[in-house]
Amino acid sequence: MIFPLAVDRILADRPRAGVGRSVLTVPAPTGTHVVIGGHDPTNPEDGYPIGVYAATARDAGGSATTDGARALAWLRTDRPLRAAAFHPTEPLLALGTGSYDGGYFFEGQLVLLDLASGEHRYLFADDCRREVRFLEWTDANTLRLLLAPPDDWKDPAAWSEGHRVDLTRPDWRALPARSVRHKDVLGPRVPAAQPQPTPPVGGPDEDRPRPGEIRSLTLLPDGDILLTADHALLERWSARGERRWSVPADPELGGGRLAVVADGASAWVETLGPPRRDRGEFLRIGLSAGTELARLATPGPAALVTTSEGPLLVPMPAGYGERAWSRFRHGPHAIFRDIPRPPCTCGCPWDGDEDCDCDCTCPLCTVGGEAEEVWLTVVDTAVPTGDPARLAFPAAERCRRLFPWSWEPGEIHFGGPGAWVGETDLVMATVRYDGHVGGPKQGFVTRRPTGKGSSGIPSWAFPVDRTPTALDIDPSSGTVLVALRSGELIALDSTTGTLRARGHVHVRGVPVIPTALTVTGPGRFLLGTNDGRVLACHVKPT
Structure with a gap:
């Protein structure tokens, strides 16, 4: 559902390289399309964005670009984009996602996007959420996948090898969600290196700061x-x-979290930093030219709030x-x-995890003590x-x-x-x-x-x-x-x-x-x- 609003103007708009860092130029039955997948979500709840665009131009090197193009389809997944393939006859796009979880497992999904309706379905059941490293339609009924092994436990070759699976279905548009189970994705072990994302096409230099939240x-x-x-x-x-x-x-301080106008000519800004949250950092900035007028550091973490008389x-x-x-x-x-956090009086030693072995009620201690209201x-x-x-x-x-x-x-x-x-x-x-x-x-x-x-x-x-x-x-x-x-x-x-x-x-x-x-x-x-x-x-x- 689209919220009943109109966007009158786009302010503070900056050049951006699509939606992320993985750009796949994929042949489609109706021409060349570009599938762009994000690899660095601003927040884990955001998910990983994937956009599908018609290639509208060519850059100096002959690569397809999407400058100013309208997205044909858009979705967010819980893992980064790894592979994409358009169906040879139907308006369907298969998307493979996945990543290493940092411990043992290579996890991902097979996503089927209907370009006609805009709907998408996750096809892997919960018992086979495998990273997808390559996709190819061999005919109208068969999708070939290269899947990472389930994990790298005692298997260092899992980073460069995987399993080839030919998944055949008579009608892919009618395939139910979560219907591909573990027994359906068994296949021979073959070379299957992790795909490397390509740099964005038609976008700004990656060395320049990317606009943030x-x-x-x-x-x-x-x-x-x-x-x-x-x-x-x-x-x-x-x-x-x-x-x-x-x-x-x-x-050192990062960007700004909140600004409160102080006296009509300046504003106090609460910074996002420092990395260690044991103090607060605040800047007073003049509104006429953006010059720094003052700086304040508090001995402990603090926040900026507003009152009718000004910032506090x-x-x-x-x-x-x-x-x-x-x-x-x-x-x-x-x-x-x-x-309320009363000062610590127990004198116990702290380690890097702020734990101690005693049964004190220190507010920084994770052992013992009741939570404060x-x-x-x-x-x-x-x-x-x-x-x-x-x-x-x-x-x-x-x-x-x-x-x-x-x-x-x-x-x-x-x-x-x-x-x-x-x-x-x-x-x-x-x-x-x-x-x-x-x-x-x-x-x-x-x-x-x-x-x-x-x-x-x-x-x-x-x-x-x-x-x-x-x-x-x-x-x-x-x-x-x-x-x-x-x-x-x-x-x-x-x-x-x-x-x-x-x-x-x-x-x-x-x-x-x-x-x-x-x-x-x-x-x-x-x-x-x-x-x-x-x-x-x-x-x-x-």
Whole structure:
């Protein structure tokens, strides 16, 4: 489903080499097509993108290129692309994926993509998820595969040898998903080296920095846009898509996570680094020319939050890996995810894994001790913060705990984006911790009252199966817009939580993954994507 929106302009658009690093020029019955597969997802939940394009031109060396082409088909898989082959008579494309898991196993999938309908099916059953290294149609009914051995346990030749399998089916378009089992892929051992991805065609120099994920978008009073990203600490763009200046990512600090305008002439930026999360690094950057005006390092991890008087710092415990995912907008108070961590007094020695052999209750110790209650805490703004260009922690007496972050006793909910509705209610996203890595997740978008005596029990909760990346509210229609790591965009009624619309956002036929979202006016908003673009959008009437 396509979300009912129109992309008015593509801002902050940069040249990019398709969708990844594996480019296969594959003969097709109707001409030459280029299949491009990604090898480096921004986030494990993103998956590995695969796009199919008609080759529209030839470069100086005679290779097919896809510059400006619209994707004919697009999908994401959980392993990198290794091989592709078009069916000789049907509008079908066989895709082979796979990789070494870093331990023992070569795992992958055989994917059948119907180019007429856009649907795709995973054909390998769970008992034979093998890496596919080569594909070839020998006739209309037979697909030849070279599969990696299941693992390299006592088998170093598994990296250069595999199994040849001729898979014959009378009607490939009717082949059910997960119907190819282990007994179907037994074959003789033959040479089968791992394919090496070719460099992108018709794209920029691989030595140049690749655009990274957009982390935040801030609309300035004059209509200009501030953005933070993996590849830039801070950039300023005009509403027409002209870049005024850029502060590139720092080798030590990385890019920017969030920018908060301080005094109308400057903004504080929270950096993504340093690699060790035992401190926080913040830069104050002038808005006229992008010059660095000040730098602040905190002795412990800290996050940047907003108040009506300007930016503030709040403490963030090390080792939780989220560093203030909880971003709340439009409200009378600053909010943060408060995890009380008393100082360690046990004096025990730590190893590199932060474990110790004693039975202490040290907050860094993974042995013994009960988990601390996580609270939703507000910063009282009745007391002026002083000079907004001066970044500081709020006094302890200004911090007021409202209620536990999780409304279900015993559950662990990680933070996510949020926004105030009026003076007393929050719409916020959380992800429940279940011990698993990657998707699907169990998350929620909820509305929680914060008035006097409130328990924080949601008035509604909408379940989601991926991590929410961004959230904002359009007050003109009472619509909550939520972006998910899967690339889906969801619109909810802010009063009832009722679903109004959902779907994926497409640019040139390719679904993008929104990672930042800011409402700019009635029915209008900006989307930042995981590949460094900013889209100016409006909701189409339905």
